[in-house]
Amino acid sequence: MSLRLIQVRAADGQRGVAAIGDDGVARKVKGFASTYELAQAALKNGATLAATVAANLADERLDLAELQASKRLLAPIDHADPAHLYLTGTGLTHLGSAEGRDKMHKAAAGGTLTDSMRMFNMGLEGGKPAAGQVGVQPEWFYKGDGSCVVGTGEALPSPDFALDGSEEPEIAGIYLIDAAGNPRRLGFCLANEFSDHITERGNYLWLAHSKLRHAALGAELLVGDLPADVRGMSRVIRDGKTLWEKPFLTGEANMSHTIANLEHHHFKYGLFRRPGDVHVHFYGTATLSFSEGIQTREGDVFEIHAPPFSLPLRNSLQRVESPAAGVKAL
Template identity: 65%
Template sequence: MSMRLLQHRAENGARSVIAATAEGAFFVTGVDSVRALASRAIADGTALAEAVEACGTGGAVDIAAELAAGRLVSPIDHDDPAHLIMTGTGLTHLGSAEGRDKMHRAAAAAETLTDSMRMFLDGVAGGKPAAGETGQQPEWFYKGDGSGLVAPGDALTSPAFAQDGGEEPELAGIYLIGPNGTPFRLGLCLANEFSDHVTERHNYLWLAHSKLR
């Protein structure tokens, strides 16, 4: 059974976690954040759904009403925003690779494979390694820390230096680093890749510079 986890902030500032399944949505008792819930699951060696069951649930929640009221916050956060890192990968799908390749070719005017396309093809060849092998790393970029998170429905602010502000729907993976340094994937969420595409098109090396939020 699939489960969605949402973070909630009441009018008085009290934080809570909502667990939503096909049977309905309910407040999870005993935890005030998804990070706290996940930390319990990691410590106990259980799945998130089992951690929710162990905590128990309280009153039912109308998610649509809470969203409309602005009481849903980002699906993950940290008390110290510097301890949350937002990163991304480029050239992980064909459309991105082709677009960057055309831009690079226009600059290089060469018939050989560009750096962008070579990077993409390396990922196709080695992006899904067999067990025990090391795969080809993607093109990583740093987007910001937790201070750049924007809650569902909140306004996106474009900084004064931006030349453009474009929205891109994305799937974001949420990971929590355990006490021994092991990354645990908590799940996926919808995200908005707010970017400055004018800056990105100016120079393909400015991908990281173009990320606004």
């Protein structure tokens, strides 16, 4: 049995939470305005997230098609104080994920084995340790805080100084830190990590700059385990027509690291175990339109879908003016 949670905004502006079961029907979860509140209640009562949902499930059904059409589906997680939500991720974690990165960096490396390929090979050799052991650490990056989260149907902002804004279809894990400082995984969601690949291609040391962008999260939070083999489709749509599309693979069967190993190397830092904080951690991808010569432009639409998620993640690209970066002495 699969359980997926969504956050919604009613026609009167009030927020709520709903659960989607195997029958595909969305039912309201009584008494909670957010996934965060629901998760905190589960922790307080010593119950699982699924049990807490079951105990508060209403008969009221929600119309998913109408919620999508009216753009009232929210991101599956947020925090009342956006500064307490971290967006982070790991790269070079998927079988085949090093190919595009290696092409970008090989020229600068003079044709030698690039650091990207070395990192990927390290993951192949040590990213899936035996149970109870720690594997090799992956590449890690910071994307932003809760103010950088975009829900499905919203525009993905790309700053005017960006050289590129392209999709990265993947899965993200969503976590809440409990009162004792332990990370608790709430579940998984579909995600578009969204990066500036031209900036990264210019110099791999600019990877950190290329990742400081918004990211889109699919509406559904999958509670429980992620299937080992997840197969989806990523598209770029321009003027109502498909410009590019390609299947993508994720899940541990298609990864060079276990999810547990990625989690360990993120949460081993005390900074990331502060009670009450939320973490959205992107697990990586191997499929990029940029690697196949696609140059996105304002108005393009990114569309990502993959079972077991029933709702597609769809966002348009919007170029936005950046605030002046001038600094004045106080």
